[in-house]
């Protein structure tokens with residue numbers, strides 16, 4: 507079966523703007539070097555119809571950059587992104603429009619993503635009118651139905667975003683995404699700004715909507731615990747690369763990559779699994795100046811000389827588990 511979303515060897519590079527000292531040096535005629543940041547580096551995975559993939563890693567590892575490419579806000583610098591089997595560059599205008607409608611994004615800060623001067627009816631329903639999914643005369647009923655589905659009730663339709671709590675605003679953002687009848691929703695830290703009690707409610711809503719509509723999610727989070735109940739598969743990202751990907755059971759019950767184990771140690775809600783892992787120390791290195799060899803080696807308690815030299819690639823071991831770790835696969839020849 508063709509995957510809904512297919513990423514092959516996707517990379518993204520940014521040109522880092524020079525800081526003030528460099529600008530002054532440049533004005534004075536001195537040379538300054540343009541720095542390139544490899545935010546995403548050779549990432550490949552698929553998302554099947556109706557599947558929930560959790561994408562987890564610390565801040566700065568490239569998750570949001572990947573999410574922005576999946577929804578089409580940014581184009582990959584290299585690699586192939588395909589929607590329903592058709593690569594981006596081969597899409598007709600109609601296919602491209604379908605992709606843009608079928609992939610929707612829900613953001614971390616619902617307030618920043620909702621126009622403060624618009625009423626809820628317009629926020630949720632206007633794009634569906636513009637894209638011809640409904641007629642303007644149908645907007646009110648359409649939005650009322652969506653608001654009921656996200657647990658807000660149709661009576662909030664005339665209110666403005668500032669009249670809601672954070673959790674309610676996130677529900678408005680969800681209703682707005684649903685209005686375009688997506689097949690894949692990219693949730694970028696969609697619950698991390700909410701109170702813990704509200705997080706559980708919004709996660710439950712995501713689950714309920716998934717069962718009702720059958721869409722897929724790419725659930726981006728820095729917290730492994732946040733994807734535990736919702737993800738079918740989990741992809742772990744470190745400094746722009748995937749270091750492990752597997753079913754949620756595999757990754758949570760038997761993590762293979764030392765980084766995955768360290769993330770598990772930092773997700774307190776997962777302690778009941780009886781696993782004892784050592785929390786991670788230090789900070790994620792800057793992609794401006796990545797360490798040689800395995801990017802995780804400076805923080806890895808098990809690193810060997812080979813880890814300092816060789817860049818491990820994501821590949822499957824004898825049992826089919828996909829990891830990028832020399833300790834797992836042995837040194838490449």
Ligand SMILES: Nc1ncnc2c1ncn2[C@@H]1O[C@H](COP(=O)(O)OP(=O)(O)OP(=O)(O)O)[C@@H](O)[C@H]1O
Pocket residue numbers: 520521522523543544545563564565566567568569570571572728792793
């Ligand atoms: N537009 C940009 N220009 C230059 N560098 C960027 C840009 N966007 C992201 N980066 C850099 O790329 C790297 C990855 O950033 P990204 O936001 O994708 O990571 P993240 O894992 O989503 O982190 P966070 O959760 O903090 O957003 C970071 O080092 C970041 O500074």
